Amino acid sequence: xxxxxxxxxxxxxxxxxxxxxxxxxxxxxxxxxxxxxxxxxxxxxxxxxxxxxxxxxxxxxxxxxxxxxxxxxxxxxxxxxxxxxxxxxxxxxxxxxxxxxxxxxxxxxxxxxxxxxxxxxxxxxxxxxxxxxxxx
Numbered sequence: 733x734x735x736x737x738x739x740x741x742x743x744x745x746x747x748x749x750x751x752x753x754x755x756x757x758x759x760x761x762x763x764x765x766x767x768x769x770x771x772x773x774x775x776x777x778x779x780x781x782x783x784x785x786x787x788x789x790x791x792x793x794x795x796x797x798x799x800x801x802x803x804x805x806x807x808x809x810x811x812x813x814x815x816x817x818x819x820x821x822x823x824x825x826x827x828x829x830x831x832x833x834x835x836x837x838x839x840x841x842x843x844x845x846x847x848x849x850x851x852x853x854x855x856x857x858x859x860x861x862x863x864x865x866x867x868x
Contacts, residue, residue, distance in 0.1 A: 742779040750820030754779065760845045763789060764817040765865075767807035778804045782818075783841040789816060789825065789865040792842050797855030805861060816865055825865040835862045 737745060737754055746754030746764050755761055763782045766775055783790040793805035808814065808827040815824050830838055839862065843849045853860050 738779060743777045746779060747817065751818065755819055757781070763791075765791065765804055766815045766817075767804045768811045768814065769803075770807050770810035776804060776807060778802075780804075781842075781846045783838070783845045785838060785841065785864070787867055789818070789823075789867075790830075790838050790842060791863045791865065792846075792849055793861040793863060794849055794852040797852035797860075799856055799858055801858070801861070805863065808863065813868075824868040826868055827863055827865050830862040830864050834864065838862050838864075 737757065742754050742757075742762070743764055746762070755763075757779070760781050762779045765778045765780050767778070768774070769776050780791045793802050795802040809829070812827040813824075814827060815822055817823070839849070842862065849860070
């Protein structure tokens, strides 16, 4: 079932229901990314579409094709040790930006999850990062 949730309410409902409300979203799947604010030091949570590559979780720092990276991506670059919630499981992960070769391989996986990623990349001069979240 589609779910129009996103943002803070998405996080709240996802956490409250162990992902029963929020994992399946708009024909794709979402996880909750925890990141540590690089300026505030506070934990930030964001619902993000994800794909899989073996044991790793894959996310895209698209920000809808905006000219700047999303804050959560900058936070991960500063502090890559973090955690994600997938369904009712909280998983410690290490984040890293995919290399150009990895991005070329993973991009089709992610556009299969959310076709608009191609549109977002076309809208910006910024090379949209693909992020690999490797369970620790």
